[in-house]
Amino acid sequence: MAVFTPVSPDEARAFIDGYDLGGLTAIAPIAEGVQNTNFRLETGAGRKVLTLFEGAPDDDDLRFCLGLTDHLAGRDYPAARVERDSQGRRLGRLNGRSAAVVDWVEGHGLLHPTPADHRTAGAALARLHLAAADYTATRPDPMGPDAWVSLLARCEAATADLAADNPDRAMTLALRPILDRALALRTGGLPSGPIHADYFPDNVLFSGGAVSGVIDFYFGCTGPLAWDLATALNAWTFDAVGARDDIAHAAFLDGYNTVRPLMPAETAALPALGAASALRFTLTRLHDRLHHDPAWLVTPKDPQPFFRRIGVWERG
Ligand SMILES: Nc1ncnc2c1ncn2[C@@H]1O[C@H](COP(=O)(O)OP(=O)(O)O)[C@@H](O)[C@H]1O
């Protein structure tokens, strides 16, 4: 259930009339997703997605993300083109939320990718990095080291009264030295540029064995390209309990390298980046579980599989 902000057909029609799309003919809620409100629209100019951005994100950050997806679409990369309203704006306002209309991209996220799919997804990430390289806007990573520090502090506060053997308290305590190691990581010498930062299987749509669309650029930011790769490896090449699938890992890396060969320094940094990236997702998931608002209607994701990934990367 990912409709947090209702939009009536009349409200949607009035909003879409502000775009040169030949009017709205149908609107349907999109059930998937955890963060924003999404609707599928049928318009005179074809099928679109209307997104209302929840949680009051900064409009400049949204403009970076929308600009990035539109930039990629303009480079023949399978990302959604972003519609501009009659005044040339990519970002509008609907029912108290910032809102945007983007092209519908065909395809489905894969639940059980094969090694061939891993190679294809790795190659598509490398193509994203190459196609995004001349996007000149910048955005610091909203989930970078400063966020890790405050997320862990909030997890520590939320679990302070729990017994040390409580699973959430135990994980929180174990994360402190891991955070200290991650904060010591130096990435300044690695190639950097626009990155997706959430290249998970649900955000990479496939059709006929090829990547037909990459969506959800809302964590998009400027950062080390190998950081994005480390996140993607965490997302794609571990099983449900957090054990590494070596075949998937090799296939994803191989696909990436065929398009954009990694520099030796990037290869050397991958284990530390992988551990830090697994920490980032452990922290957001643990934090969201500890601070869960039942009214939010979304089941928090389990941090444990990403916590296990940290150990896998650190043990080598
Ligand atoms: N451009 C698009 N084309 C087709 N489907 C889309 C598009 N954008 C989003 N979706 C659909 O909406 C769902 C939620 O979108 P997503 O951006 O991942 O939301 P959230 O950020 O809330 O998790 C996706 O799983 C997909 O089914």
Ligand SMILES: N[C@@H](CCOP(=O)(O)O)C(=O)O
């Ligand atoms: N991929 C993140 C959560 C972000 O959710 P998304 O639906 O916006 O991709 C995770 O798995 O923790």
